[in-house]
Amino acid sequence: xxxxxxxxxxxxxxxxxxxxxxxxxxxxxxxxxxxxxxxxxxxxxxxxxxxxxxxxxxxxxxxxxxxxxxxxxxxxxxxxxxxxxxxxxxxxxxxxxxxxxxxxxxxxxxxxxxxxxxxxxxxxxxxxxxxxxxxxxxxxxxxxxxxxxxxxxxxxxxxxxxx
Amino acid sequence: xxxxxxxxxxxxxxxxxxxxxxxxxxxxxxxxxxxxxxxxxxxxxxxxxxxxxxxxxxxxxxxxxxxxxxxxxxxxxxxxxxxxxxxxxxxxxxxxxxxxxxxxxxxxxxxxxxxxxxxxxxxxxxxxxxxxxxxxxxxxxxxxxxxxxxxxxxxxxxxxxxxxxxxxxxxxxxxxxxxxxxxxxxxxxxxxxxxxxxxxxxxxxxxxxxxxxxxxxxxxxxxxxxxxxxxxxxxxxxxxxxxxxxxxxxxxxxxxxxxxxxxxxxxxxxxxxxxxxxxxxxxxxxxxxxxxxxxxxxxxxxxxxxxxxxxxxxxxxxxxxxxxxxxxxxxxxxxxxxxxxxxxxxxxxxxxxxxxxxxxxxxxxxxxxxxxxxxxxxxxxxxxxxxxxxxxxxxxxxxxxxxxxxxx
Ligand SMILES: Cc1ncc(COP(=O)(O)O)c(C=O)c1O
Ligand SMILES: [Zn+2]
Numbered sequence: 300x301x302x303x304x305x306x307x308x309x310x311x312x313x314x315x316x317x318x319x320x321x322x323x324x325x326x327x328x329x330x331x332x333x334x335x336x337x338x339x340x341x342x343x344x345x346x347x348x349x350x351x352x353x354x355x356x357x358x359x360x361x362x363x364x365x366x367x368x369x370x371x372x373x374x375x376x377x378x379x380x381x382x383x384x385x386x387x388x389x390x391x392x393x394x395x396x397x398x399x400x401x402x403x404x405x406x407x408x409x410x411x412x413x414x415x416x417x418x419x420x421x422x423x424x425x426x427x428x429x430x431x432x433x434x435x436x437x438x439x440x441x442x443x444x445x446x447x448x449x450x451x452x453x454x455x456x457x458x459x460x461x462x
Numbered sequence: 463x464x465x466x467x468x469x470x471x472x473x474x475x476x477x478x479x480x481x482x483x484x485x486x487x488x489x490x491x492x493x494x495x496x497x498x499x500x501x502x503x504x505x506x507x508x509x510x511x512x513x514x515x516x517x518x519x520x521x522x523x524x525x526x527x528x529x530x531x532x533x534x535x536x537x538x539x540x541x542x543x544x545x546x547x548x549x550x551x552x553x554x555x556x557x558x559x560x561x562x563x564x565x566x567x568x569x570x571x572x573x574x575x576x577x578x579x580x581x582x583x584x585x586x587x588x589x590x591x592x593x594x595x596x597x598x599x600x601x602x603x604x605x606x607x608x609x610x611x612x613x614x615x616x617x618x619x620x621x622x623x624x625x626x627x628x629x630x631x632x633x634x635x636x637x638x639x640x641x642x643x644x645x646x647x648x649x650x651x652x653x654x655x656x657x658x659x660x661x662x663x664x665x666x667x668x669x670x671x672x673x674x675x676x677x678x679x680x681x682x683x684x685x686x687x688x689x690x691x692x693x694x695x696x697x698x699x700x701x702x703x704x705x706x707x708x709x710x711x712x713x714x715x716x717x718x719x720x721x722x723x724x725x726x727x728x729x730x731x732x733x734x735x736x737x738x739x740x741x742x743x744x745x746x747x748x749x750x751x752x753x754x755x756x757x758x759x760x761x762x763x764x765x766x767x768x769x770x771x772x773x774x775x776x777x778x779x780x781x782x783x784x785x786x787x788x789x790x791x792x793x794x795x796x797x798x799x800x801x802x803x804x805x806x807x808x809x810x811x812x813x814x815x816x817x818x819x820x821x822x823x824x825x826x827x828x829x830x831x832x833x834x835x836x837x838x839x840x841x842x843x844x845x846x847x848x849x850x851x852x853x854x855x856x857x858x859x860x861x862x863x864x865x866x867x868x869x870x
Contacts, residue, residue: 305817309810309868346809346825347833347840369839371809372869438813 308434312376315427321382322375323353323367332357333365339454340368341447348374348444352381352451354459362389364455366448373441377431378448384425385452396456402428403449409435410442463760465768468849471498471756475849480819487820487854487861492637492667492798492827492845494689497753504752505694508745516744517718517735531744534751535734538699541754542684543675549707551700551734552747556666557587559685559700560631563662564591566710566737572628574600579622579630579652581606581614582835583641586828588631588664606632608835612639612790619648623655631662635671638827638843639790640798642668649680660706666690671769671796671848673762682706688746693753697746707733714739765848772846772855773797779859785866789841797846800827800838803862806869808842814868815842818861 316322323331333355341350348370355363363386366378381399385392402425413436435445469475474496480486488496508530514523516531532547539547553559568578578592582605592603604622607615623630630652635642649661660682665674670691676684683706688697702710712719712730716739721729730736757765776797780788785804803811812824822844826833833839844858 305814306868309814347830348807348809349839369807371807373810441809441813444809 304437308437309372311430312372312434315376315379315430316372319375319379321363321365321379321386323365331355333361333363337455337459339451339458341451341454343370343374343443343447345443346371348447350374350378350447350451352378352448352455354455362392364389364392364452366451370447371441371444373431373434373438374444374447376434377445380425380427380431381448381452383427392459393456396453398425399449399452399456403446403453405432406435406442406446406449410439413437413439463764465849465851468760468764469851471500472496472849473499480816482817482819484819484857487850487857489844489846489850489854489858490821490823491847491850492640492690492843493823494695495670495692495847496849497694498692498756500756501693501749501752505745505749508748515741527744527748530748530751531742534747534754535699537751537754538701541669541674541758542701543677544701544703545677546704548732548734549702549704551702551707551737552742553685553698553700554696554743555689555698556585556664556685556687557698559683559698560587560662560664561591562700562710562713562737563629563631563683563685564595565713567660567706568592568595568601568629569598570711571709572599572601575602575626577602577604577624577627579604579606579627579632581632581643582608583614583636583639583643583832584631584633584829585637585664585666586830587666588633589831592631602626605831608832610790610836611792612636612641612795612836613792614641614643614648616644616648616651619651620655623652623659625656627652627656627659629660629662631664633664633666634668635796636829636832637667637798637845638800638829638832638841639792640795640845641790641792642794642796645679653680667796667798670757671762671765676701676703688750688753691750691753692756694743694746694749697743697750699750702734710737712736712739716740718742760848768848768850769797769846771852772850775852775855776844776846776858779855780862783859783862783866785870786862789836789838797850799844800841801844802838802841803866803869806866808840810869811842811865814865815861818857818864820844820858820861 335353337354339352350368350370353365435442512527514527516528535547535550538550609615662683663681665684665686669686682703684701689695719736719739787802789800808824824842825840
């Protein structure tokens with residue numbers, strides 16, 4: 300990957316992160332009207348990246364998914380893309396399990412064959428997922444950083460309270 | 463030896479180029495060192511020309527392999543100033559050595575209520591074996607705290623030791639911060655309170671950078687890894703002082719550690735063989751011997767002179783980079799630097815530095831309790847070795863400035 304590309308990669312990651320709507324670090328967890336009811340944690344064993352995915356509910360009983368933790372730019376951007384997508388139809392969160400799992404896997408597929416075409420990668424209809432996939436293709440050793448939020452999501456689906 | 467002559471012995475510097483077209487600046491020496499050609503030649507010579515098992519067979523190939531293999535033991539004995547070659551156990555690395563102390567000695571000799579003293583600065587290899595032992599035994603672990611400057615807080619040392627402290631095990635040089643601990647002072651203060659305490663030293667990051675003398679240090683054990691000393695991976699050594707060693711029980715059984723086996727039972731070989739079951743990493747051990755001879759050829763005074771120069775230059779350079787924060791700022795250290803760039807994650811910093819041809823590590827460096835004590839989750843780490851050059855530090859500086867722009 301040329302330095303020119305690295306620049307582009309970071310520019311695209313920064314664009315996603317700077318417009319973040321679901322990072323609790325950005326908003327401050329307590330100032331939001333949403334309260335966390337359940338939380339899933341995913342760890343990047345090799346580097347110590349930690350990501351928490353929150354299941355949140357507000358006083359009007361609206362639900363959403365948001366994230367916090369200590370992690371790199373790729374992981375943040377991937378979490379943002381995930382949250383934006385699941386929150387667009389949050390009532391279908393549980394049904395998204397198989398998609399979420401296959402996206403998590405797809406990053407490792409890209410790691411092993413970074414030259415695969417976007418068509419071979421699944422679910423390009425998730426908005427901006429392609430950006431994350433391209434970043435992984437440019438820095439394959441970071442596949443796990445991108446996968447982390449999606450792994451946390453499958454856990455959260457299993458663990459969140461159902462009333 | 464001049465730095466340029468030393469570098470000439472490492473094909474890496476001539477052959478390996480980064481994706482950006484420039485040679486790679488290898489600043490990840492605390493993870494593993496580069497290997498000089500003589501070491502690699504020795505390893506391949508074993509496989510191509512000898513390839514016999516050791517301690518078995520009477521043919522000349524086996525004799526020659528055994529001679530070279532045992533030669534490494536003698537090299538290590540002399541490197542560490544041990545009294546006997548039989549006090550050197552060949553292991554798979556520093557981790558193996560520490561686990562051997564836990565399983566071969568502590569598991570047999572510690573009783574309920576006994577204590578082990580460690581520090582917050584330890585590599586996981588010197589924490590997890592003791593956690594595992596705690597699953598079997600009611601023993602206490604105590605930890606010397608680390609201060610924000612990256613040194614041990616020794617003001618509380620005496621309050622952490624008692625007559626029940628059977629063993630103290632700690633790192634001589636930190637793999638994260640480069641901090642060189644005052645090993646001699648710590649040992650004498652511990653022994654003043656408890657003369658019977660066993661001292662175990664993790665010399666993984668120290669052995670290639672200073673002359674160690676186990677007798678003068680007065681330790682019971684010292685562990686090291688060949689691959690951090692210009693040698694092959696998967697090999698190391700554990701020094702065990704004779705009286706301490708004689709209290710060890712075998713941990714694994716099999717070939718080479720026995721005296722006689724019948725269906726009713728086994729009797730065992732003398733030390734150190736009793737702790738070395740199975741066919742060892744013969745090529746690795748032979749390569750380790752060559753690595754020690756190489757280090758001797760370079761000489762510890764050359765190593766230290768160059769590392770001091772690199773330490774000063776890099777420290778000054780890093781201090782001038784805005785938005786860069788060094789984690790730990792003591793100055794008595796080896797040229798290992800953990801740092802953060804404001805507003806960026808270490809993972810991103812390391813990735814972008816790599817694109818500029820600078821190899822550093824990011825993450826927790828297998829020392830999560832230390833990171834926690836320092837109030838960080840992960841850092842980028844540049845670790846330099848005696849064969850690195852001042853020009854490489856200049857390239858590092860340029861790359862850091864460009865990286866900062868990109869990731870912040
Ligand atoms: C201080 C320290 N101790 C122990 C180890 C473990 O060495 P090895 O992985 O070679 O067994 C390391 C390696 O990173 C280290 O830096
Ligand atoms: Zn990451």
